[in-house]
Amino acid sequence: MTTIQTHCTENLRGNYNRKAIQQLIKDKISEGANRRPFYIANLDDIVNKHKRWVELMPRVKPFYAVKCNNTEPVVKTIAALGAGFDCCNISDIEQILKLGVETDRIIYGHPVKDPDDIKSASEFGINLMVFDNEHELVKIKSINPTTNLVLRILPFERGSGDVLDKKYGCLADQCEDLLMKAKKMDLNVVGVSFQIGRSGFDVDSHLDTIIFCRRVFDLAKTIGFNFNFLDIGGGFPGYSTEGNPTFAEGAKKINETLDEYFPAEENAKVIAEPGTYYVQSAFTYVLRVIGKRVSDHVYDYYLNDGVHGAFSKTITYDKKVPDFRLLEDKPLVPFRKSNVWGSTLNPDDRLGQNIQMPELDIGDWLYVPNMGAYTTVLATSFCGTPSSNIIWMASDSTTS
The missing domain is CATH 2.40.37.10 (Lyase, Ornithine Decarboxylase; Chain A, domain 1)
Structure with missing residues (x-):
């Protein structure tokens, strides 16, 4: 009780x-x-969270998930700190652009987008969009065929290979076929993203999925793509709880895995999409x-x-x-x-x-x-x- x-x-x-x-x-x-x-x-709490992120995961640029808390003082503070933004619709994008944020600090992170929103985002100069299926590719091809695309994959749970989210994300055995179709459509896929989306801090799933992303990078190269972008999503805790890894503990393991599978000399840009981490506490x-x-x-x-x-x-x-x-x-x-x-x-x-x-x-x-x-x-x-x-x-x- x-x-x-x-x-x-x-x-x-x-x-x-x-x-x-x-x-x-x-x-x-x-x-x-x-x-x-x-x-x-x-707002000081948010500033301190950002400083801690930069200190503990310097290779991973945070793109704040606007959907988590879009109150104006919060978004303004995070923009002033120099972070990027994960936007899921045109309303998010417009809010961020009004703050003077450069378009290269925005990722249109929703895998299935309204065609009108794709058109508007393209007119605003947003040049990084996520997809996870062929129909989305067809839609983007017809509206903005020159944009840079990021393949969203389903993450994995350690020991079972079970996916954590069935609504969005490309299955492992579908990646090759989808990338081949993108190549035939002459679309520019630049990297991979995933989203853990669980309560708590599921560090093991982050690590296993980062390792799988290495395989996708290598696969893409055989198809003719030159991937240089990795998005490790969200799922980072807003405060420490008993029985779960701390942010510092998880960051250390993520850094080690990135250094092993995506060494710095490869110059891949690595981002994450923290939302709860920034604002919960x-x-x-x-x-x-x-x-x-x-x-x-x-x-x-x-x-x-x-x-x-x-x-x-x-x-x-x-x-x-x-x-x-x-x-x-x-x-x-x-x-x-x-x-x-x-x-x-x-x-x-x-x-x-x-x-x-x-x-x-x-x-x-x-x-x-x-x-x-x-x-x-x-x-x-x-x-x-x-x-x-x-x-x-x-x-x-x-x-x-």
Whole structure:
């Protein structure tokens, strides 16, 4: 049975000062102007993440996955740091170009694109696009036959050869046929990409798939291509968790594998598509108890957000109970068997079932750390739920 924490223990949850965040939360609540949920966001955390990436994986240029969190201050900060961008549609591309980002810092990373978006991207000068099937090649050939293309392959899981994602990616035994077709169509394929897309940090799958990419590079050479581009995708953790490799540990192994199979003298450009890594620990979410019911010794609590708001990914994809923290400790309050519900009329809007929590009161505030990834972008207006405000921390109050 899951137990809610009554205070924020010190652990590896991003480079922010928890006391400063707690105090800022209290200050905002004391203003009393808005009792809706809100985020506390720390751009310094993103800056520090970028510096750590450059330090630990200098060969791998980060192309931030815009789909993860496209709030303007986040994207502006990452652009100013010199990172590239992984865009999945024309809206992403337009947002990035408006910031003055050069087109060579953008990859159109969606394997199956709207023809109109291909046309618009080409007119903007985007010259790097991903594909994983023959029909996509035909589509690109008819719209922009001179663009540089990247073959997306399915990644592999160590020991079984099982693919991790069946929606996008070319199977291993299809690579040769697809590259042959691209050659016959006189299209310019320049490299390979893959996307792990799992919760946690699946370092072994990264390593095995990088090794397989070497085989694809060598295969392409026999067909007449000169590959010089490798995209190792995302799947990098936003904070360290027990039982999973740290970013530093994974980066060391990835560096070693790249050096062995893609030595620097080959001059292959290596990128990655981190999203969660950059933003997850930079955002803390704050919400409160708006209702309470007790029946048969089970305590039901109703919060002012749920699965249709900030917790969509946590509940539907990660299938985890949010990491609720009490803003004010209740050390003498007994723990109760509890259910936690969101605010909508959807009976499946449930955030926790049969978890142990200290008894709460209507009006109590909770906060949840590590809420920067796939939260703001997935929130809906179902049942009239308004969007949550974001409060940006002063840069000198959070660096630890």
